[in-house]
Amino acid sequence: MTTATDHPRHRIVIVGGGAGGLELATRLGNTLGRRAQADITLIERKRTHVWKPKLHEIAAGSMDMSAHEVGYLAQSHWHHFRYRVGEMVGLDRERREVLVAPHVDDEGQQVTPQRAFGYDTLVMAVGSQSNDFGTPGVREYAMRLESSVDALRFHSRMVNACIRAHAQTTPLRPEQLQVVIIGAGATGVELAAELHRTTREVVAFGLDRVDADKDIRVTVVEAAPRVLPALPPRLSQATEDLLAKLGVEVRTNAKVSEVLWDGVRLADGQFLPAELVVWAAGVKAPDFLKDIAGLETNRVNQLVVRPTLQTSRDENIFAIGDCAACAWPQAGEAILVPPRAQAAHQQATHLMRQIRRQLARKPLVDYRYRDFGSLVSLGEFSTVGNMMGGLIGGNLMIEGLFARLMYLSLYKMHELALHGFPKVALDTLARLIVRRTEPHVKLH
Known part of the structure; x- marks a missing residue:
C-alpha cells in the first residue's frame, strides 16, 4: 500500500461536494491539479450539485433544477480533479485513510465496493442537516x-x-x-x-x-x-x-x-x-462526525477547528462550511461563524491559499470571517436583508430591487467560482430565453 512518504504527489482529499467543497476542489484543480503539483480527490455520495440556498425554489417549483445542477463527473474532468462517488463512514488517522461505504443504486445494485482513500491533507466539507431536537413524529x-x-x-x-x-x-x-x-x-x-x-x-x-x-x-x-x-x-x-x-x-x-x-x-x-x-x-453536522477518530466535536457534531481551519487535534485535517465550529471573535466575545453560504465561499477561498502555503512549507495564516450581512428572498414580492453585517454593526438595512440584485449576486459568485465568466454569461442568457417559452412553474 502506498504511504504518505512514498507517494509522488501530495494527496488532497475533500469530503463533501457542497458549496465550499466543490469550489475548493475546482480551484485546487485549476491550479495544483492542472500543473500536476498535487492529486485532488472529491468524495461525494450524490452525482450532481445544486446550490443549497436554491432548494426552496426547487421545492416550490419556481426553478428548473436541470438548468442549474452541476454534474460532479463532468466538473472534475474539466477542472483537473477526481470525483469518487460514495459516502464517508470512517476515518483512520494513523494510516491517513478515509473509509467510504459501498455505493448502491436505486435498484439495490452495488455500483462501487467499500473503498479506502489515502490522504496527506484531508478537508471535511460535509455540510449540515436538519436538527429535529428529538421531536416525536x-x-x-x-x-x-x-x-x-x-x-x-x-x-x-x-x-x-x-x-x-x-x-x-x-x-x-x-x-x-x-x-x-x-x-x-x-x-x-x-x-x-x-x-x-x-x-x-x-x-x-x-x-x-x-x-x-x-x-x-x-x-x-x-x-x-x-x-x-x-x-x-x-x-x-x-x-x-x-x-x-x-x-x-x-x-x-x-x-x-x-x-x-x-x-x-x-x-x-x-x-x-x-x-x-x-x-x-x-441545523447540525451529520451524526457520523460525532467524535470521529478522536477528533474534537461540539454538541451539534461540528468539528472544532483552530483559526487556521485545521482541526484542533490533527493538523493534517481541515474543516470548512457548516460542519466546522470556527470561532468568530466579535464585540469582545467568541461566537461561531454562522452556517451560511458566504462563510463556505470565504473558507474555500482561504483554504486554497492555505494548502498552497502548506505545500510551499510556509506558515499558515488565520482565517477571518467577513460578515456581509444576510439576505432573504421572498420570491417575486420582495427581498430583505442587512448588508455588511458585523463590518458596520449590521445597521444598513435594504429591501426591494437592490436587495434582490444583491441576493442574485451571491449565486452568481458561486457560479463564477465553479465555471468562470464565459460559461456563466452564456448559461444566464440561455435561461432567460428558455424562461420566455415555458411555464414559470414546474408542473410535474
Missing part, C-alpha cells in the same frame, strides 16, 4: 429540504395534492391542501413566499375546481418571538407583514410538541391540520 411524517431529492419530493407531493383535490368529488378533508412549515428562518420564510405564487400558478393550469385563495393555506410556525430572528427586528416585522398580505399565517412563540400524519400538535395543545409538513428548524 418528525422523522416519520415531516419532509426536510436538505438535498435536491428532498426538494423534488416535496414538489411532487404538492402538485399531486392539487391534482387529487381537483379530481375528487367529495369535500376536502381538514388537512387537504394545508402546508405547515416549522421554522421561520430563511428557508421557512422563503419557501412560504414562493409557495404562495407557485401553488396558484399550478392551479391556473386547468385545475379549476381548486380555489387557491380559499382551499390552499400555508402556515409558518416559529418557537422564537419573531420570524427571521437572526435579522434586525424591523426587517422581521416587514417580512411578517408581507407574509400576512400574501395570506400566510405566522405563529410565533409556538413550540411543536409532535408531528402526526395529518398535522402538527403544538406545546399548548393546539392542532394544525396539514397534508404537507416541512421541518426547517435548526
Whole structure:
C-alpha cells in the first residue's frame, strides 16, 4: 500500500461536494491539479450539485433544477480533479485513510465496493442537516429540504395534492391542501413566499375546481418571538407583514410538541391540520462526525477547528462550511461563524491559499470571517436583508430591487467560482430565453 512518504504527489482529499467543497476542489484543480503539483480527490455520495440556498425554489417549483445542477463527473474532468462517488463512514488517522461505504443504486445494485482513500491533507466539507431536537413524529411524517431529492419530493407531493383535490368529488378533508412549515428562518420564510405564487400558478393550469385563495393555506410556525430572528427586528416585522398580505399565517412563540400524519400538535395543545409538513428548524453536522477518530466535536457534531481551519487535534485535517465550529471573535466575545453560504465561499477561498502555503512549507495564516450581512428572498414580492453585517454593526438595512440584485449576486459568485465568466454569461442568457417559452412553474 502506498504511504504518505512514498507517494509522488501530495494527496488532497475533500469530503463533501457542497458549496465550499466543490469550489475548493475546482480551484485546487485549476491550479495544483492542472500543473500536476498535487492529486485532488472529491468524495461525494450524490452525482450532481445544486446550490443549497436554491432548494426552496426547487421545492416550490419556481426553478428548473436541470438548468442549474452541476454534474460532479463532468466538473472534475474539466477542472483537473477526481470525483469518487460514495459516502464517508470512517476515518483512520494513523494510516491517513478515509473509509467510504459501498455505493448502491436505486435498484439495490452495488455500483462501487467499500473503498479506502489515502490522504496527506484531508478537508471535511460535509455540510449540515436538519436538527429535529428529538421531536416525536418528525422523522416519520415531516419532509426536510436538505438535498435536491428532498426538494423534488416535496414538489411532487404538492402538485399531486392539487391534482387529487381537483379530481375528487367529495369535500376536502381538514388537512387537504394545508402546508405547515416549522421554522421561520430563511428557508421557512422563503419557501412560504414562493409557495404562495407557485401553488396558484399550478392551479391556473386547468385545475379549476381548486380555489387557491380559499382551499390552499400555508402556515409558518416559529418557537422564537419573531420570524427571521437572526435579522434586525424591523426587517422581521416587514417580512411578517408581507407574509400576512400574501395570506400566510405566522405563529410565533409556538413550540411543536409532535408531528402526526395529518398535522402538527403544538406545546399548548393546539392542532394544525396539514397534508404537507416541512421541518426547517435548526441545523447540525451529520451524526457520523460525532467524535470521529478522536477528533474534537461540539454538541451539534461540528468539528472544532483552530483559526487556521485545521482541526484542533490533527493538523493534517481541515474543516470548512457548516460542519466546522470556527470561532468568530466579535464585540469582545467568541461566537461561531454562522452556517451560511458566504462563510463556505470565504473558507474555500482561504483554504486554497492555505494548502498552497502548506505545500510551499510556509506558515499558515488565520482565517477571518467577513460578515456581509444576510439576505432573504421572498420570491417575486420582495427581498430583505442587512448588508455588511458585523463590518458596520449590521445597521444598513435594504429591501426591494437592490436587495434582490444583491441576493442574485451571491449565486452568481458561486457560479463564477465553479465555471468562470464565459460559461456563466452564456448559461444566464440561455435561461432567460428558455424562461420566455415555458411555464414559470414546474408542473410535474
